[in-house]
Amino acid sequence: MSLIPPRTLKGFRDHLPESMLLREKIIGIARRIYQAYGYAPIDTPALEYEEILIGKGGAETDKQLYRFEDHGGRRVGMRFDLTVPLARFAAQHIGDLGTPLKRYQIATVWRGENTQRGRYREFMQCDFDTIGTQSIVADIETALVIHDLLLAIGFDRFTIRINNRKILTGILETLDLLDRATEILRSLDKLAKIGRERTEAEMVEACGVSHKQANQILALSDLAGSNEDILDQVEKLTADSPTGLEGTAQLRQVVSALEAAGVPNSRVRLDVSIARGLDYYTGTIYETFLDALPDIGSICSGGRYDNLAGLYTRTSLPGVGASLGLDRLLAAMEEVNMVEKASTPAEVFMVYFDAERLNDYLKLAADLRAAGLRVELYGEPKKIGQQLKYADRRGHSLAVVAGSREFESGTCQLKNLRSGKSLALSLAGGPDELIATIHKQLAE
Amino acid sequence: MSLIPPRTLKGFRDHLPESMLLREKIIGIARRIYQAYGYAPIDTPALEYEEILIGKGGAETDKQLYRFEDHGGRRVGMRFDLTVPLARFAAQHIGDLGTPLKRYQIATVWRGENTQRGRYREFMQCDFDTIGTQSIVADIETALVIHDLLLAIGFDRFTIRINNRKILTGILETLDLLDRATEILRSLDKLAKIGRERTEAEMVEACGVSHKQANQILALSDLAGSNEDILDQVEKLTADSPTGLEGTAQLRQVVSALEAAGVPNSRVRLDVSIARGLDYYTGTIYETFLDALPDIGSICSGGRYDNLAGLYTRTSLPGVGASLGLDRLLAAMEEVNMVEKASTPAEVFMVYFDAERLNDYLKLAADLRAAGLRVELYGEPKKIGQQLKYADRRGHSLAVVAGSREFESGTCQLKNLRSGKSLALSLAGGPDELIATIHKQLAE
Numbered sequence: 018m019s020l021i022p023p024r025t026l027k028g029f030r031d032h033l034p035e036s037m038l039l040r041e042k043i044i045g046i047a048r049r050i051y052q053a054y055g056y057a058p059i060d061t062p063a064l065e066y067e068e069i070l071i072g073k074g075g076a077e078t079d080k081q082l083y084r085f086e087d088h089g090g091r092r093v094g095m096r097f098d099l100t101v102p103l104a105r106f107a108a109q110h111i112g113d114l115g116t117p118l119k120r121y122q123i124a125t126v127w128r129g130e131n132t133q134r135g136r137y138r139e140f141m142q143c144d145f146d147t148i149g150t151q152s153i154v155a156d157i158e159t160a161l162v163i164h165d166l167l168l169a170i171g172f173d174r175f176t177i178r179i180n181n182r183k184i185l186t187g188i189l190e191t192l193d194l195l196d197r198a199t200e201i202l203r204s205l206d207k208l209a210k211i212g213r214e215r216t217e218a219e220m221v222e223a224c225g226v227s228h229k230q231a232n233q234i235l236a237l238s239d240l241a242g243s244n245e246d247i248l249d250q251v252e253k254l255t256a257d258s259p260t261g262l263e264g265t266a267q268l269r270q271v272v273s274a275l276e277a278a279g280v281p282n283s284r285v286r287l288d289v290s291i292a293r294g295l296d297y298y299t300g301t302i303y304e305t306f307l308d309a310l311p312d313i314g315s316i317c318s319g320g321r322y323d324n325l326a327g328l329y330t331r332t333s334l335p336g337v338g339a340s341l342g343l344d345r346l347l348a349a350m351e352e353v354n355m356v357e358k359a360s361t362p363a364e365v366f367m368v369y370f371d372a373e374r375l376n377d378y379l380k381l382a383a384d385l386r387a388a389g390l391r392v393e394l395y396g397e398p399k400k401i402g403q404q405l406k407y408a409d410r411r412g413h414s415l416a417v418v419a420g421s422r423e424f425e426s427g428t429c430q431l432k433n434l435r436s437g438k439s440l441a442l443s444l445a446g447g448p449d450e451l452i453a454t455i456h457k458q459l460a461e
Numbered sequence: 462m463s464l465i466p467p468r469t470l471k472g473f474r475d476h477l478p479e480s481m482l483l484r485e486k487i488i489g490i491a492r493r494i495y496q497a498y499g500y501a502p503i504d505t506p507a508l509e510y511e512e513i514l515i516g517k518g519g520a521e522t523d524k525q526l527y528r529f530e531d532h533g534g535r536r537v538g539m540r541f542d543l544t545v546p547l548a549r550f551a552a553q554h555i556g557d558l559g560t561p562l563k564r565y566q567i568a569t570v571w572r573g574e575n576t577q578r579g580r581y582r583e584f585m586q587c588d589f590d591t592i593g594t595q596s597i598v599a600d601i602e603t604a605l606v607i608h609d610l611l612l613a614i615g616f617d618r619f620t621i622r623i624n625n626r627k628i629l630t631g632i633l634e635t636l637d638l639l640d641r642a643t644e645i646l647r648s649l650d651k652l653a654k655i656g657r658e659r660t661e662a663e664m665v666e667a668c669g670v671s672h673k674q675a676n677q678i679l680a681l682s683d684l685a686g687s688n689e690d691i692l693d694q695v696e697k698l699t700a701d702s703p704t705g706l707e708g709t710a711q712l713r714q715v716v717s718a719l720e721a722a723g724v725p726n727s728r729v730r731l732d733v734s735i736a737r738g739l740d741y742y743t744g745t746i747y748e749t750f751l752d753a754l755p756d757i758g759s760i761c762s763g764g765r766y767d768n769l770a771g772l773y774t775r776t777s778l779p780g781v782g783a784s785l786g787l788d789r790l791l792a793a794m795e796e797v798n799m800v801e802k803a804s805t806p807a808e809v810f811m812v813y814f815d816a817e818r819l820n821d822y823l824k825l826a827a828d829l830r831a832a833g834l835r836v837e838l839y840g841e842p843k844k845i846g847q848q849l850k851y852a853d854r855r856g857h858s859l860a861v862v863a864g865s866r867e868f869e870s871g872t873c874q875l876k877n878l879r880s881g882k883s884l885a886l887s888l889a890g891g892p893d894e895l896i897a898t899i900h901k902q903l904a905e
Binding site (some may be wrong): 038059386 | 474496503508512529530531594596718813825834835
């Protein structure tokens with residue numbers, strides 16, 4: 018019989034234990050932090066009616082959409098993000114659930130992307146949003162969640178860059194350029210990439226603004242000093258625009274609240290030249306950069322929007338939220354050596370040496386598990402060296418070694434697989450000494 | 462503008478917070494128990510090449526497969542279970558990962574089922590398997606995991622029914638009926654549903670066995686007494702068949718080991734008439750029933766198989782594992798009132814009463830979160846009654862109530878939303894007293 022070649026589709030990945038353990042850990046942390054602020058989980062189907070998805074993410078997204086006809090002749094598509102399903106979900110259920118709706122969704126999405134850009138066709142998004150309220154508290158909490166999340170993952174030096182769309186609107190209003198906002202913001206977005214001079218040239222050529230106006234817009238990226246200083250300068254720049262002043266006041270309140278809640282000033286930076294996503298966002302905007310790896314881009318981004326679900330309901334649903342970029346985050350952790358190399362979740366490996374004593378091994382393993390330890394018992398009574406090699410390769414921390422002699426004398430050996438040192442322990446009074454020693458060695 | 466009707470596809474579900482909180486909790490428990498035995502997580506793509514999936518689950522599964530042509534003209538399908546992807550995964554990676562491979566996978570699968578049977582077209586599977594070993598340790602651990610899992614979920618009275626395919630093979634071998642095994646087992650499988658008399662009749666008519674032979678097979682379901690008694694009787698029945706004796710010896714070892722590992726005898730029952738899945742399984746077989754709800758069927762089933770991935774590799778990969786039926790389990794928990802009615806993950810609700818004091822609320826909430834509590838701060842300074850109504854509806858346990866008067870005097874109220882009782886607490890020395898009282902009330 019000829020074999021079917023075992024392979025995955027281009028742009029799709031298997032996650033092996035080592036990678037998956039880390040993914041589950043990070044997702045668990047995200048879940049814990051989201052919940053600490055009262056965000057509740059929801060889930061939506063992978064497949065939606067095509068009409069729900071199509072045209073909601075622009076022409077590029079439509080092209081990438083996995084879509085087909087199902088068994089009942091319905092046109093269906095696989096979700097390409099979690100925002101469109103959230104909009105559909107909110108339109109359908111907000112009456113029952115009430116507002117504010119604080120929800121998170123951690124789920125897989127699919128896009129038939131060009132894989133040459135190093136992108137995957139299947140990846141995970143970790144979104145959290147507060148729907149149905151204009152309250153600044155939700156804006157503040159969004160930044161707090163981002164902060165607590167990165168800290169809990171293990172990052173210490175990172176910067177949450179904050180902006181408010183209304184400030185840019187205010188500047189453009191002051192300069193009487195509101196009608197060209199989209200083009201101007203598109204140019205502004207290129208600032209980091211192409212530099213100030215070329216951005217100014219493009220603004221003049223493509224957007225038809227004067228050199229003076231372009232300079233006034235680009236001056237936003239020059240604002241320096243403490244967040245307080247920047248706010249004072251922005252307040253002057255937007256003094257003639259009620260919208261601009263509102264944005265400045267909101268930004269001021271967010272900055273003050275973050276400080277009150279214990280976020281160090283060094284981790285929050287006002288950057289009123291952030292233009293990305295401004296087509297969609299209408300208030301506060303967030304981007305998050307690792308100080309050691311600014312070039313990988315923002316690993317947690319989001320913002321406030323005026324109306325989430327206008328395509329599906331006449332109920333106006335303003336909201337604010339952000340999304341953790343899991344793949345980008347994991348790449349960053351790999352790069353700064355934050356990744357533990359282990360392909361097993363079990364700290365403790367138990368050698369199975371004496372075939373006649375299987376029930377003793379099982380009992381001891383059960384005792385350790387009852388004490389909250391994760392224990393892998395080797396399945397076959399092979400040579401001890403072979404078993405320890407397996408344990409080493411998997412990344413277990415400790416090995417419990419016992420044979421008939423040990424069981425008879427009521428002892429066992431605890432081998433630290435990192436240091437190589439062994440310790441003889443008594444089992445005569447039960448497993449308590451062993452358990453205590455394991456906990457102690459794991460904490461070291 | 463006309464609205465797009467917000468709706469999900471037939472057979473697909475949104476999971477609202479209340480349902481999703483419970484799902485995440487159960488999945489978290491499954492993950493914890495699987496890991497306690499050293500099973501490591503993996504994941505595979507939702508989409509596979511059609512040739513990987515087609516023909517692997519029978520004609521019915523092929524019909525239900527969601528399949529289509531992707532952007533690159535490839536024929537692809539959505540996974541309909543986690544076993545076929547595991548087989549493909551093992552064939553592809555076992556060389557790198559080595560054996561034994563202990564893996565779990567908790568993931569969504571899709572089947573275009575007839576929804577009239579009350580089935581969903583999208584559901585979650587929670588599989589764990591040990592691949593690449595014949596060792597009975599893996600069979601024993603499979604039962605231990607099932608046991609620990611149900612106990613951790615909160616069930617106390619349940620029965621793991623265990624069988625070994627080799628025993629039935631031995632009986633049929635003894636009766637010289639091995640060539641008709643498939644038909645006979647298919648009839649035997651109907652025993653519970655159609656009764657002994659009709660099963661016997663069917664065996665005689667459809668399988669061409671004598672009444673005496675049918676009776677000898679059906680006698681398996683009459684075996685009574687302790688597990689030891691049943692084993693002794695089975696040993697006699699299979700005395701002439703080496704395969705049967707091997708099955709009996711394996712079953713004996715599993716039963717003895719479960720007892721040694723602390724599983725109460727009452728939760729393990731040998732049932733050598735279990736025939737379900739016998740086309741596929743070759744050794745130990747598991748089914749798990751809740752004593753209070755036998756009719757909902759097995760909520761955790763599995764068994765040992767000889768060769769997982771023969772379609773994709775010439776490496777022989779025996780294995781053993783089981784799968785938790787999440788939807789069935791959740792239905793059962795609902796039925797026996799094990800489900801807490803809460804749509805928020807946060808135990809603590811914090812009233813936002815005095816708009817001028819937002820930063821004080823944020824600071825206090827941050828302090829509680831730093832102590833491991835989950836706190837939802839209400840987003841708008843509305844009337845206190847309205848806020849507490851919201852908290853009640855969401856299922857928060859406790860509410861922290863403070864206004865300007867309280868902040869000035871360094872106090873707050875802690876309202877127990879279950880009992881309705883309030884307590885005045887001092888914040889003068891920091892939040893420690895409040896935190897201690899919250900922990901105490903939550904533990905009650």
